[in-house]
Amino acid sequence: MSYLKAESIGQALTLLKESAPESRLIAGGTDLFLQEFPERLIDIGSIEELKWIEEKEGFLEVGAGVTHTIAGGSDLISDKATALAEACLQVGSPQVRNIGTLGGNVMNAAPAADAAVALVALGAVAVLMDKDKNIRRVNVDQLYAGYNCSAVDCSSELLLKFMIESCKSGEGSAFVRFAARRALALPMVNAAVRVKIKNGIISEIYLVAAPVKPAPTRLLKTEELLLGKSACEETWLKAEKSAAGEAEVRGSLLRCSADYRKHLVGILVSRAIQVAALRAIGGKEEG
Ligand SMILES: Cc1cc2nc3c(=O)[nH]c(=O)nc-3n(C[C@H](O)[C@H](O)[C@H](O)COP(=O)(O)OP(=O)(O)OC[C@H]3O[C@@H](n4cnc5c(N)ncnc54)[C@H](O)[C@@H]3O)c2cc1C
Numbered sequence: 001m002s003y004l005k006a007e008s009i010g011q012a013l014t015l016l017k018e019s020a021p022e023s024r025l026i027a028g029g030t031d032l033f034l035q036e037f038p039e040r041l042i043d044i045g046s047i048e049e050l051k052w053i054e055e056k057e058g059f060l061e062v063g064a065g066v067t068h069t070i071a072g073g074s075d076l077i078s079d080k081a082t083a084l085a086e087a088c089l090q091v092g093s094p095q096v097r098n099i100g101t102l103g104g105n106v107m108n109a110a111p112a113a114d115a116a117v118a119l120v121a122l123g124a125v126a127v128l129m130d131k132d133k134n135i136r137r138v139n140v141d142q143l144y145a146g147y148n149c150s151a152v153d154c155s156s157e158l159l160l161k162f163m164i165e166s167c168k169s170g171e172g173s174a175f176v177r178f179a180a181r182r183a184l185a186l187p188m189v190n191a192a193v194r195v196k197i198k199n200g201i202i203s204e205i206y207l208v209a210a211p212v213k214p215a216p217t218r219l220l221k222t223e224e225l226l227l228g229k230s231a232c233e234e235t236w237l238k239a240e241k242s243a244a245g246e247a248e249v250r251g252s253l254l255r256c257s258a259d260y261r262k263h264l265v266g267i268l269v270s271r272a273i274q275v276a277a278l279r280a281i282g283g284k285e286e287g
Contacts, residue, residue, distance in 0.1 A: 005043045009050070009129065012158055015042045017131040021155045027065060028099035030092070031108040050103070050160065053077060060166050064103025064159040068115065069094070071102060080166040082279065083173035083192045087118035090177055093184050103159045106140060109150040112187055112210035116140065118175045120216040121192035121208040124162045131156055137163075144215030171196045171204075172279025174272045178264050180255070188256045191243075191268040197280040202226050202235070207273070209265045212247045221246045222269065231277045236270045243269035 006012035016023060024038040027045050032038075044050060050065030053074050060080050062071065071077050072089035091097050091105070091114050105115040106126065119140045126138050140162065145151040152159070167173060177190035189209060196204035205223050210216045222242040229235040244266030251258035 001037060002040045003043065004041065006047060008047060009158065009160065012042055012044050012047065013129065013131050013133060016156060016158070021153075023155055025154050025158065027101040027104045028067065030096055030100040031104055031110075044158070045099075045101075052161075055080065055166055058166050060164045062102060062162045062164065064101060064106075064161055066102050068092075068097035068100050068102070068105075071115070072097065081118075081122050081164045081173065082167070083118040083121055083175040083194065083276070084115060084164070086175040087114040087177075087190070087192065090114055090175075096184075102162065106143060106162075107150050107152060107154055107159055109144050109148050109215070111144075111147060111212075111214055111216065112190055113216070114175070114177060114187065114190055117190050117208050117210045117216040118173075118192045119162055119164070120218065121175075121194050121206045122164045122173060123194065123206055124164045126162055127160045128152065128157050129160055130158075135160075141215055141217065147214045149214075167194070170198060170280055172276040172281075174275035174279065176268050176272045176275070178268060186255070189261055189264040189268050191265070191272045193269070193272040193276040195273060195276045195280055197231050197277055200230055200232075200281075202229050202231060202277075205273075207239075207243070207269060209243060209247055209269050211261075212249055212265065219243050219246050219269070226273070231281065236274050239273050240266040240270035 023040040026041045050063040052063045068088035068091045072085050078085040102115050105113045124140045173194040175192040177187040179185040179187045191209040194206040207219045207223050208216050225242050244262050247265040249258050249261040
């Protein structure tokens, strides 16, 4: 096995070009090393250009190399993309969060990866660069080819950053999850919501629950049902029922049965919408 450390995006791409298809990018390694030991590793974990968080022209730009700890502790992300900060703070344990990155979370393509679920609900766009420095922009939910299978070839393309439209006045987002323990347990279900409320009415909503499909997927029927409805208790109950009905879940011997998971989808979606709506209207959250 050979191990090379890239100090810049340009160097990582040159190394990829010289050695594909044997080479694999490694960021934190918290997913990769559980699955395989590739012939040739290109370590992108020290590339500063992949670790920026900034706001530009109404968009939050978050580098693929940003760790969960940094994203979860960022005031800018907490303020403008709250669901993402909340998701990152619930990943694994402090050790995993300190080294695991947002890029790795998405590229590993697990259907219920916490940061990925929040990114899809926030409508995030991934910016990728190939070995010949061509750039392409793709919605995060389009980066999946199947269960645990990315649509991106990690031996030839580098994920640079995510672009997320900054949350404005009248908008709010939230992420919630349920797992057997509060740390070091993958979620039985997680849910993330971004909502816009105008004069007490839901005027825009992105709603994701996972694992429902091979990729973090929006619950489009429930979104449609909620559009134009008042932000009130009756609507949250409708959301719970609709989301549970719409979710095509699988049972898991390790985590929970399909019936229990379906029930959880309803509860978590309803909870996430309520928190996001409260944030959108500037209400006070209970501690
Ligand atoms: C004990 C433990 C607990 C965990 N708990 C959780 C949890 O609660 N929630 C959760 O969501 N995840 C969890 N994870 C999974 C993991 O920590 C995260 O998915 C993490 O974000 C992966 O990031 P990484 O930098 O370690 O990725 P890596 O392992 O370095 O890479 C993963 C994949 O992405 C590719 N890749 C990485 N960066 C790029 C890039 N910039 N461009 C192109 N390809 C790239 C790699 O080639 C590889 O295929 C846990 C893992 C462990 C070991």
